[in-house]
Amino acid sequence: MKKKQKNKIRRLKKSGELNDRMVLFAQLYAKSGNATQSYIDAGYATTRKSARANACRLIANDSIQELVQSYRSEIIKKYEVTQDKILTELKTVAFSNIRDYLYYDDRKVKLFKITDLDNLKTSAIKSVKKSTSRTGRIIIALELYDKADALIKLGEYLSMWKARESGETEIHVTMVDARKAS
Numbered sequence: 001m002k003k004k005q006k007n008k009i010r011r012l013k014k015s016g017e018l019n020d021r022m023v024l025f026a027q028l029y030a031k032s033g034n035a036t037q038s039y040i041d042a043g044y045a046t047t048r049k050s051a052r053a054n055a056c057r058l059i060a061n062d063s064i065q066e067l068v069q070s071y072r073s074e075i076i077k078k079y080e081v082t083q084d085k086i087l088t089e090l091k092t093v094a095f096s097n098i099r100d101y102l103y104y105d106d107r108k109v110k111l112f113k114i115t116d117l118d119n120l121k122t123s124a125i126k127s128v129k130k131s132t133s134r135t136g137r138i139i140i141a142l143e144l145y146d147k148a149d150a151l152i153k154l155g156e157y158l159s160m161w162k163a164r165e166s167g168e169t170e171i172h173v174t175m176v177d178a179r180k181a182s
Contacts, residue, residue, distance in 0.1 A: 002074075005070050005074075008066075008067075008070075009023055009067070012063050012067075017061075017063045018063055018064070018067070021042050021043055021044065022042075022058065022061075022063075022064060023067065024041075024042040024043070025038050025039060025042040025044075025055075025058055025064070026064050026067040026068045026071060027071055028041050028042055029055075029059070029068055030067075030068045030071030030072045030075065031071070031075065035052070035055035035056065035058070035059055036048065036051045036052045036055050038055065039051045039052075039054055039055035039058065087154070087157070088120070089123060090150050090153055090154050090157075091150075091154065092120045092121070092123055092124050093123075093124045093144070093145045093146070093147060093150035094147055094150035094151045094154050095147075096121070096124035096144050096145070096147060098142075098144065100112075100117070100121055101117070101121070101125070101142055101144075102142070111128075111140055111142060114128075124144050124145055125142065125143070125144060125145075126143045126144055126145045127141075127142075127143045128140065128141070128142050128143075129141045129143075
């Protein structure tokens, strides 16, 4: 924690705007993004329902918001997180193609060697599992991360559509018959 940040916390505590538990809540919330759980983990004795309501009240506090933003800035600097890096990863998943990982050889589907794939392609891989069938054949299952989810997140970032408060995303699609359009 930076000296400037420590001084600010001391000043806010002294003025009565923040207490130790509130500071801990801000730290936990900055790391997790889960206000309810951060409220509980900060030591507030409560039910889950009241934790949700009380955490919302804390987040509305200007001093808490400022502190959370300060902690998040530290996290971003520490892990060198940039919008460009996040968008690159989302783009990689959103536009991943199974043909980048598989090929046909002697009428069999085979996987490219993982060492032959670049870092961006491997970051789209969720899992690779190896098993053996009852007949003794080796089975390799390759699973990529969810393209649809990555496409929705990219679209939201680019304001192509808006997320509903319910967590669902509203996407309007117009189908056009290419034969009639020309």
